[in-house]
Amino acid sequence: MTYQTNLNLKATDFALLFFRIALALMMLVHGIPKLLTLFGDAEIQFADPMGLGMTASLALAVFAEVICSILLLLGLGTRLAAIPLIITMLVAILIVHVPDGWGRQELPTLYAVCYVVLLLTGPGKYSLDHIFLKNKKSKIA
Template identity: 60%
Template sequence: MKNTYSTNLNLQHVDLGLLIFRLAISALMLTHGIPKLIKFFGSEEIAFADPLGLGEITTFTLAVFAEFVCSVLVILGLGTRLAVLPLIGTMAVVALIVHVPDGFGRQELPLLYLTGWILLFFTGAGKYSLDWYFLSKKK
């Protein structure tokens, strides 16, 4: 009987897994970022949580930057390790400050996003990314 479990990593599978994960988590984050971007450029008054005391507009702008711009960068795999830093910060604030009074049910999704962004910070974008393309051209 063939052993189907191995602890050896297949790097092609890891790179494909990172691509799928990057695309999925970023696309899901865009479902939060796109409505904020539309609201940002709309005529509606912006009312947004300000847990760090930076001002509602500043906090909202940072959230739009993280959830939209940085998610697009992660999809492209461009500057991935830097792009996830604002996403990590945003999700940490949402999970550990904004939704603390609401209980774990409201903290669960931002904690899942936070975990995913931390994973991408440590792994990078993988082979199927613009990071890989530009870095391999330099060599």
């Protein structure tokens, strides 16, 4: 049975739950220090790759890495929450870490690929998205 290719939806939904939670927790490790910096007393020193200002750039990164990661964790608005995370990782890959080479681009590339997977698959059955959609469908019927 190990080598069968039939799709097991229950296992897939559990894998998506595990994937979402692990990915969100890993990104929160990057986002929470940025959140503390944003609301801390120290002067903000952050990359400003788009010319928005360091504070605005940091706020956008915090929104993606903290708020959107929490939404992924809950499976709430998963596909929409993945979009700012993808954009943030693309900025890191294509602008911020270009001079640093592949060694510094590898991690944001891996995150971006994972977020694209969630954008394409959605959160799976074990999510608030599924619960709310199920309730909405039952009210319509």
